[in-house]
Amino acid sequence: MNITFSMTKYVILSTIAIVLYASCNNGKQQQHNTDGLDSAALAAISLSSYQTNVATLASDEFLGRKPFTKGDTLAVNFIADKFQSLGLAPGNGSSYFQEVPMVEITSKPVDPTLTFEGKNSSITVQYLDDYVIGTRRQEENIVVEATDLVFVGFGIVAPEYNWNDYEGIDVKGKTVVAMVSDPGRYDATLFKADTMTYYGRWTYKFEEAGRQGAAGILLIHDTGAASYGWDVVRTGWSGPQLDLVTDDKGTTSPAFEGWISAETAQKLFQISGVASNIMEAAKQPKFKAVPLEVSTKVALHNTFRHASSNNVIAKIEGTVRPDETIIYTAHWDHLGVGEAIAGDSIYNGAIDNAAGVAALFELAKAFRAAQVKPERTIVFMALTAEEEGLLGSAFYTNNPLYPLNKTVANLNMDAFSALGETKDVSIVGIGQTDIEDYVERSAAKFGRSVRGEKNPSSGGFYRSDHFNFVKKGIPGLFMGSGSELLSTDTTQINTRQQALEGRYHTVHDEVDEHWDFEGILADIRLFFDIGYTMSLETTFPQFKAKSEFRDLGEKRLAK
Ligand SMILES: [Zn+2]
Incomplete structure (x- = not known):
């Protein structure tokens, strides 16, 4: 009509x-x-x-x-x-074409369960239900033995906002656990208030963890702050992932990158001996990253497929x-x-x-x-x-x-x-x-x-x-x-x-x-x-x- x-x-x-x-x-x-x-x-x-x-x-x-x-x-x-x-x-x-070489990485944990070992107790969580994991490294097998976890708050280094979650802590070889979004979401005087800065994006957090030399990164999912539910994370991470073919074959990225559900994070904090309100504390300026006294071991098996697609480009x-x-x-x-x-x-x-x-x-x-x-x-x-x-x-x-x-x-x-x-x-x-x-x-x-x-x-x-x-x-x-x-x-x-x-x-x-x-x-x-x-x-x-x-x-x- x-x-x-x-x-x-x-x-x-x-x-x-x-x-x-x-x-x-x-x-x-x-x-x-x-x-x-x-x-x-x-x-x-x-x-x-x-x-x-x-x-x-x-x-x-x-x-x-x-x-x-x-x-x-x-x-x-x-x-x-x-x-x-x-x-x-x-x-x-x-x-009219620009060839774009890409690699399709299918990454699966060797064991679908992931165990976090605390000082006195441990928890075991299930792939896809409680956590997702993958890698950008173009290696067939990735094994990270007993890596210690560090909670780094938002995982942000932003000098212009006078904010550095990695200050005074060396996370080389460790696995960082970080929250999504940025501090402005919770305090309108910080960052750009409720307008998310790039520091709030998960892609930034993975990049920063790589720059800091972390072996792995796990993001804590939060439906409100991420603006999508766990199901979106789950489906987005369960199949093959495409990436560009780069000279470094992904070695500047952490060995593994993933997400844990909010419930998993709560259990993790419970066995780690940190204060239960640690995520609240991390929203305040001058928060200091906290080692969790928890370790984990990750093994991934990856398969690759190389293929090219094209950008189509014309001009006047x-x-x-x-x-x-x-x-x-x-x-x-x-x-x-x-x-x-x-x-x-x-x-x-x-x-x-x-x-x-x-x-x-x-x-x-x-x-x-x-x-x-x-x-x-x-x-x-x-x-x-x-x-x-x-x-x-x-x-x-x-x-x-x-x-x-x-x-x-x-x-x-x-x-x-x-x-x-x-x-x-x-x-x-x-x-x-x-x-x-x-x-x-x-x-x-x-x-x-x-x-x-x-x-x-x-x-x-x-x-x-x-x-x-x-x-x-x-x-x-x-x-x-x-x-x-x-x-x-x-x-x-x-x-x-x-x-x-x-x-x-x-x-x-x-x-x-x-x-x-x-x-x-x-x-x-x-x-x-x-x-x-x-x-x-x-x-x-x-x-x-x-x-x-x-x-x-x-x-x-x-x-
Ligand atoms: Zn689109």
Whole structure:
């Protein structure tokens, strides 16, 4: 019902746009409208081609676009062909592809039970029910004999917040036990209050444990602080894990990494002779890490499979400063084929993230149609293996095709909203970069306002591909639709909501006739104007003063 409605509305709107464009272009060298928008470029963004491309990428034929499958081959070829037919130049020399070599590690404990030996008593816990474990080390057998446990609180070293959980303690060869999240979650005067910093992410905690030379790390699960339940940890860790092939073969990571349930942690503290409120104490500044007087022994057996996937990359060369790049990204991969639910086993990934990839095509059309061509190079990048831990973007930023110190910004699109047009637009991790100032200005041109994400404590800023650019000091933008819907038709809104709810990472993320794509198109226009504005300027956006990446950003530009 509302598809027909939107299509009609679209035809009327686009007809008006074309008429407007034609009349103001009449006889004069038109550049911008008075509102500063390039109408020719915006008119090139089309609902019908967008919908068709989303539907194709999310069709069953593409088998959920999992890396190393037939769906991978189909998807990357489709994207490369599309880039070519849109008149984009190959982004990697004469090729549209950047090969990403990966290793699939299947890691299993030799014994499914894990025993913690205390001074007077011991506890034994069960694999998957009470703990999960794995490794990044590319070795067939990993044996860690009698490693002592140390409770390191949040496991954070953050000089700018005057916080060091590893101060005065040597954890080399030991196993650290750490809490999820960061101190700001519990005390609004610490860190960034309830907006999670990178120090709160589990990936950071594993990295820090590696830097400290720990033999192992076990994170204490907490549904509230982690923002997902034990079942998510359990399923996420029970199968094979993909990783990039690195020169060090994972040796800079701890020998093992894992999680223990909250109940297991309680039992562990009981046999370790520490105060029962130790986790509360660890939330206070100046907490000191505590040896637990408990040891454990870990043995893992690993099998490996090597395979490659591809990032697909194209560009429009800048007319004045071609060495400076603005990089649009959207991951093309999704979860593939899984357990059948009511006869459906294909994880189509329509919103996540066929919607983002198809947006790259519309953006390309807009840049090609712009009256004044971009002065900086615009790069369009469809990334692989985001769902496996942001691997395609990690590979790109470790093996960049365009110098990192000349990369102006990364604008990342991952999961748009099909609820319809909104008055506002949402920036994930607001307060991080100057790109937000561009968003403000562009949004105003479209009569839209800017706000932060709904749930800043979930650390969304660290959970999509722009974050690998950020880790190299490149400002990244992760922006999504807002929540103030323009439509006041509650029946219609309810129908759309029902057609979207609970579909994230399920077989039901497939194109639904009740979805409305107008809001996505509005967001694509905004994404265009932000990058286009930047492409005509000479300045480099920076990280904001309070960002934990500020120094990194400055160092990058100094190179
Ligand atoms: Zn995604």
